[in-house]
Amino acid sequence: MNGWCGRLLAVDLSSGKIWVESLKQELLQAYLGGRGLGVRLLRDSYHLDPFASEIPLVFAVGPLCGTPAPTAARLAVVSRSPLTGTIYDCSAGGRFAWRLKAAGFDAVRISGQSTSPKVLAITPQGGELLPATELWGQPIAETVQALSGRGSVAAIGPAGENRVLFGNIMMGEGNAVGRGGLGAVMGAKQLKAITVDGDRRYDVADRPRFDQARKDIMRLFRASPVIFGDLGIAEYGTPALVDLMAQRRMAPTENFRKTVFSRSDKYSGPAIRQAYQPKKDGCYGCPIQCKKSTREGVPLPEYETVSHFGALNGVDDLRSIVQSNTICNQMGMDTISAAVTLATWGELRGTFLRADELAPLLRDIAFRRGDGDLLDLGSARLAAQKGQPNLSMSVKGLELPAYDPRGAYGMALAYCTSNRGGCHLRAYPISHEILRKPVATDRFSFAGKARIIKIAEDTNATIDSLVACKFSFFGASLEEYGELLSATTGCEYDPQHLKSIGERIYLTERFYNQQNGFTAAADQLPERFFVEPGSSGEGIEVPPIDRQRFAEEMDKYYRMRGLTPEGRFADADFLERQP
Template structure:
């Protein structure tokens, strides 16, 4: 087969120069695209400060993007997080990725700092930097509206402009590159938005093989109760998890002091549908359609958002939760970190914020006014400033999502081994420990979890590099997606080969973090989870996690990874051995 030929737009904001260059085919074979490609491109600059003008921000699609492969119209954004200091990737759906590929591009690399606010506008015929002073300080909604005639839009809000450490990049369709503060990295570069539009098509090398694999994927989707079941994500979106987390007694409540919120039914999937007439919507050409919009067109929140603005802050007012989501979307802030930071601050001062207080506080954070200036730094820095560092429920400074680790020990291990920080998505053991009906001895046990998490991390690194949606794998597997990839490229791919690529990506990220000073000491949960029990009851006991057993499984995990018992690499030559 001829070598893969894909192109990347390199944008130097400091000089205003831009060029399209071919991506080395060996990069694509070794890292696929998306997350993996972004991580590879960071090499050599991964030790720079996140706010150094030379620190790249990479927007990359995967090799399936632009084809009818299900759930493949996603974009990955890769840089170094100002919140955590870790190498960081985050993905979003919508039309942006599809239109970027249609513009003849596989990736955009942004570096430097513009002397004034700008918008990067990309089309099939070329690219230009447009003045954006009139959009600076505007909300995301107004910015997207002003740029809507230029195709798909990725924009930051006031939070990104003002350097909020958990600011997001919002996509015009309501999708979000939410975690890690990558919006602040763009803000420091004076890049307000990127628009993309294109009219090119992506060829499929072996159409018969591709269509056969696509039919298999769609068949598995239809057979999956987690996707198309009565209470699946297609029906209610991710808020379908609200009632399940309540049943499992692992819903983080009042800054993780408890694990059951008695009033959670007020913001469950059925409650949101009843109150807002939720309608199904999906990313471009996605059959699952897990996203939901209100009857007035507003994007409705995901599970993490309703749970954290709900139970985590002791709030059952659905309308207040929806308003919080609306505010974060327009201001450009990660809802998980925003809500978790408010919760840690609330416990530290002895009172969680009321529904009426949260809206003004979110605006103060985005504009760094008053107490918002401290809150804009995230829960770890807030708790340390208030003399109560133990109240930050985070790992590597990334606030934990809405799954209490005392209720699922695979999740506990996944939080600390994630290269991003306290993230559930890099291993995503939800289907094993939560969506099915596990016996208590399984989810409250570390037995076999080290190997399970390692395999899941490698698999998901490959998925993030394809770039496919995590929810697709509630039904399909790498078996079907390797066939899709083989059909698109005309080269033979296997699940084993994709997992090996995923392992290379994960180890590269770990190596970057190690070079930035991260050690085994950073692979740890907040002490609360080892000293305080969850909310036992209804025949379910939620004890504190056994720290000694946790440490044993973490050591086992390192050994499976080929690392030393302290989590370090056996030698310093890892990068030199990689493509």
């Protein structure tokens, strides 16, 4: 079998047992890997509480991992989110995925709960549980350092240990399994870290075809100004978007009360370059290298992070923003959710935090002490507990990233239709509404957007299952990645087929959510966006979103998905018909 190992490492932390299971080829072909495989593996347990002992935490790589396919050395981690209650997956780069595949596994399924802190050490021979009492409480860098020599590391920090609802799993190279709190799920299992090492190499089924597809992809990367342009992400990282979002007047500011922050040039891509002379960094096997780090190797913040610790909190101090990013990385905590929660806190208090107040409060959140013991719950629970739920800028409990929905109506829809809550990456309409890829759409129009979002969600579910980086798709498409996959596995995959797999994955997630109590009422933006305008100016009008048009397009979306007007499955047996 090319492309897949056909093996899953199963770990029961309660009993300490570790064993290898076979994965059927038909299942792998139907779900690919990554997000799709992880979602499928949760079929019998999606209803469990995220902190229940039996809930699985799945790490899954994709069929392209281990090959020279561009940006494909990634994995997805899947479980149920303690922050949102939805099924949850997150894609991450680094070297961990590549090493896991090199150890001979497509996936690791971890269930149960240890009675004391453990490290799971994976090698081609299987897995071993090591005591980790001394590592418990340690920040990420120290944990990774302590485990050096065991290959790549995925670890939680104090935030995950303390079940902060937006605790991350951090890859040793600085990449995050972020947003939905899967670090807290790992913490509840008392699993401090996973190490993985392996040296198995993989061949592809059709090398000339693979090489041609790879060449085509690289040509498309070079043709994409967003990727390899003078002002693109390879040069500036994602903070290249700071200036663009300011110009488009859709940079969330002061907890989304405004959409322009006049001092955003203090933390823009060029400002970061001037202040830090960053070096290019990135995931294993990635030609783009969009991550930027200091000369000392400390990861610098992404766009979402600079904008949210910046504009969203009214802070223009770059050093403070970078420090906040570093603390979140060290504590193992999601930067978007943390920053939005701080901004919610600011609005609730009537005054936003000063730059020098960010760092201590972030540490308090990670250790759940003082006000941090309330903020660790995320913005939705915080605002609800304070009696002002409308001040949480979240969907399904997931804090919104740094694209104001009043400035991009596809984004407004996509936040709501996303199965994991307010996420920009599920349909990624910023690609066409702002970055003009593969073609520009009118960002202030709902016309046709439901269909676009639906197709993009299917496409991106596939991408997350391959597992490839979404930035690749600022240049390439499923056409080229389908070629890579066909050449790798020897099975034929074209874009249409791949999108049908993505559709299956998306619908499966939605079905899980429905069974867990989610209805169309959860597919809703915060009220603010329908009643308050953004910051108009310089010829750009940013009105509140038209509620009726929004609702009409959501209705269309449900019809396109084959759902009832209430956003539900008409067919209760949906899962039984899936492979």
